[in-house]
Amino acid sequence: MYLIIFDVDGTLVDSQNTILHGLQVGFEAAGLPMPDRQTALSIVGRSLEEAFRDLVGPDHLEKAPLMAEAYRQSKISRRGQGLDIDPLYPGAREAIDRLHARDEVLLGIATGKAMRGVRHMQETHDLHDRFVTIQTADTSPSKPHPDMILRAMSETGVEPARTLMIGDTGFDMAMAKAAGVHALGVTWGYHDHARLAAEGADKIIHSFDELERALSDFLKYDEETV
Incomplete structure (x- = not known):
């Protein structure tokens, strides 16, 4: 059995506009000035x-809880109005469906989102039955701490050599390396090729069209049997 773990923001869904809001x-x-777009999305x-602490720096660390709560309440309000709908990236749905159909593959999620945000994503895109393990910021330390991946492997019983983390940030790659699993970087999200490589990506792809070949390289199954 293989375990393939996806990040969400920047990997499965294009959430940049709703995150920036x-x-x-x-x-x-x-009462602080918003950083530029690139800096804001880097977290x-x-x-x-933790994201707000990274952005405000040492002079305003005490404001991070207030800022995080304002962000949360805004999300709850906007979702209740049918706003903040983050689209899946091209090819994401098809890739998830193909992998879910394989008997030897289990799918998981490891994300800095709260579980509430993951459930919203699942409801929006009808992905309720695809992921057997979902790890979020509600129960684990922030990436790049390996706890999310360690929990996912514990829940599924899959060993590190048969586990792969797919993500768009250096945080995902570093988390995978800390957990002793394979790391696959994607460049359509928030960190560039150089940062993904520097943080330990074993391979980097540029579209979901490349995913099956990359997975066959890592996990040693025949992509033609999908």
């Missing part, structure tokens, strides 16, 4: 309070 709400709540993947 939430960050803006947080900075406004704290995607981190747990919410």
Whole structure:
């Protein structure tokens, strides 16, 4: 059995606009200026309070909980209005469906989102039965701590050599290396090729069209049997 773990933001869904809106709400709540777009998005993947701490720096660390709560409440409100709908990246749905259909593959999630955000994503895109293990910021330390992957392997009984983490940030790659599993970077998200490589990516792909070949290289199954 193989375990393939996906990050969410920047890997499965294009959430940059809704994340930026939430960050803006947080900075406004704290009376601080919003950083530029590239800087703001560089923290995607981190747990919410840790992300705000990274962005505000040592002079305003005490404001991070307030900012995180403002972000959360904005998300709850906007989702209740049918807003903040993050689209799947091209090819994501097809890739998930193909992998889910394989008897020897289990799918999981490891994300800096709260479970509430993951459930919203599942409901929006009808992905309720695809993932057998879901690890979130509610129960684990922020990436790159390996706890999410360790929990996923414990829940599924899959060993590190047969586990692969797929993500778009250096945090995902570093988390995978810390957990002793394979790391597959994707370049359509928030960190570039150089950062993914520097943080330990074993392989880097540029579209979901490349995923099956990459998985056959890592996990040693025949992609033609999909």
